Amino acid sequence: MVTATLVDTLKVENELGEGIIWDAAGAAVWWTDIEGSILYRYCPQNKQLDQWALPERLGSFALVTNSDQLICGFASGFAYYNPFTGAIQWLSKIEQSNMGTRLNDGRADRQGRFWAGSMVESGEQGAGALYCLDHQLQVSSKISGLTIPNGLCWSPDSAIMYHTDTPTRRIYRYDFDATSGAISNQSLLLQTEQDCFPDGSTVDAEGYIWSAQWAASRVVRYSPEGEIDFILPLHVSQPTCVAFGGPDLNMLFITTAYQGMTPDARKAEPEAGNVFIFQTDIEGIADPRFQSLLRQE
Numbered sequence: 001m002v003t004a005t006l007v008d009t010l011k012v013e014n015e016l017g018e019g020i021i022w023d024a025a026g027a028a029v030w031w032t033d034i035e036g037s038i039l040y041r042y043c044p045q046n047k048q049l050d051q052w053a054l055p056e057r058l059g060s061f062a063l064v065t066n067s068d069q070l071i072c073g074f075a076s077g078f079a080y081y082n083p084f085t086g087a088i089q090w091l092s093k094i095e096q097s098n099m100g101t102r103l104n105d106g107r108a109d110r111q112g113r114f115w116a117g118s119m120v121e122s123g124e125q126g127a128g129a130l131y132c133l134d135h136q137l138q139v140s141s142k143i144s145g146l147t148i149p150n151g152l153c154w155s156p157d158s159a160i161m162y163h164t165d166t167p168t169r170r171i172y173r174y175d176f177d178a179t180s181g182a183i184s185n186q187s188l189l190l191q192t193e194q195d196c197f198p199d200g201s202t203v204d205a206e207g208y209i210w211s212a213q214w215a216a217s218r219v220v221r222y223s224p225e226g227e228i229d230f231i232l233p234l235h236v237s238q239p240t241c242v243a244f245g246g247p248d249l250n251m252l253f254i255t256t257a258y259q260g261m262t263p264d265a266r267k268a269e270p271e272a273g274n275v276f277i278f279q280t281d282i283e284g285i286a287d288p289r290f291q292s293l294l295r296q297e
Contacts, residue, residue: 002221002230003281004252010042010049010275017255017275018200019060021107021287022245029245029253031275032058034104039070039083044246044277052083060106060116062290071133071290073116075102078133092139094118094131101128105150105200105241110158111178112291115142117149117163130163132181135293142183151201151211155224156285162189162209164198171198171211171226190226192216200241200255205283212239212254219254221282236272244284252278 014033022029028043037054039061057075064071069080069087077093095101100123106116112135118128128146133139143149143163151164151171158178164171169192174183189209192198196216203209208229209222217237221230238257245251258272266272 004230004232004278005280006276007251007279008044008277009271010277012040012049012275013273014038014255014257014275015273016240016257016259017273018105018240018257019058019107020200020241020243020253020255020275021062022243022249022253022284023063024245024249024286027247029243029275030061030063031241031253031255032061034059035259041083042275044251052086054081055086055088057102059102059104059119062106062108062114062288065112065289065291071108071114073103073106073114077103078114078116078131078139091133091137094139095129098123098127100124103131104128104148105152107152108288108290109154109161109176109178109181110288111181112288113181114290115152117143117146117152119146119148125167133290134181135291137292137294150199153201153203153209155203156205156207160224162201162203164201166197166199166214169193169197171201171209171222190222192220199239202242202244203285204244205249205285208282210242210252212242214238214240214257219252232278234276236269236274238272243287244280244282249284249286250280250282252280252282252284254278 015035020031061072078091080089101118104119114133117130130143148166161174161176175185197214199212219232254276
C-alpha cells in the first residue's frame with residue numbers, strides 16, 4: 001500500500017504555483033508562481049528559499065545541461081533565462097497572431113527536448129497547441145485544438161507520452177518515438193470524475209502516473225492502465241503540479257493555487273497557494289535537463 005506523510009509546508013502563498021521540478025545536482029526544488037511572475041528555488045537540506053522576479057509570466061521550465069541557465073516557456077515564447085544574472089535570450093515567440101493564449105505546462109523529455117503547451121486565456125476555445133523545442137532549437141507543433149494543455153509526462157522507458165487538455169478531464173496516451181520525438185496513436189487512458197480537472201503530472205519509477213487534480217483537493221496515482229491506485233487527499237482545493245525529489249527521490253512536492261478564489265474561500269483555505277512536501281514509500285524518476293547541440297550565447 002502506498003503511504004504519503006506530510007513533512008513540511010512552504011508558506012509561499014502563490015496565486016498560481018506551477019511547474020515544479022527537482023534539481024538532483026543542486027539538491028533543490030524549483031517552481032514558478034505564474035501570475036506573480038516569480039521563480040522559486042528551495043533547498044530542503046538547509047531550508048533556504050530563494051526567489052527571483054521574472055521579466056514576464058513563466059508557465060514552465062527545465063534546467064539546462066552544463067549551464068546555470070533555464071530553458072523557459074514564458075507567456076510569449078521560449079527563451080534561455082539566467083536567474084542569477086537576469087540575462088534572457090529569446091529563441092522563439094509563440095502564437096504572436098493570437099494574443100489570447102500563453103504558454104503553460106511543460107517539461108523536458110528524457111532525450112533533452114523541451115515541450116510546452118499554449119493555453120487559451122481569452123477568445124476561441126481550442127486555439128492552443130502543444131509545442132516541442134528540439135536540440136537544434138527548432139520549434140514544431142505536435143498537437144492542436146487545445147484549450148488548457150497540462151499533465152505532460154513520459155513512461156520510464158519513454159515509449160509512451162501522457163497529456164491532457166484539462167477542461168475535457170481526459171488523460172490521453174500516445175506512442176512516443178524517443179529518437180525523433182514523434183507522437184502517434186492517441187488513445188484515451190482515463191477520464192476523471194465530474195469537477196476533478198487533471199493538471200500537472202509526473203510518472204514514478206514503477207510507471208504509475210501522479211496527477212494533481214484542480215478543484216478536487218487531491219493528487220491521484222494511476223496505474224499505466226488508467227486505474228486508480230492511490231488517492232492523496234489535500235486540505236486545499238487547487239493542487240496544480242507534482243514532482244518527486246529528495247536524495248532518494250521519494251519526497252513528493254506539490255504546488256497549489258488560490259487563483260480565482262473569493263475572499264471567503266481563501267479564509268476557508270488559508271494554506272491555498274503553498275507548496276506541500278510529503279514523504280512517500282514510492283521512488284520517482286529524476287527530472288531531465290534540456291540539451292541543445294547549439295552553442296548558447
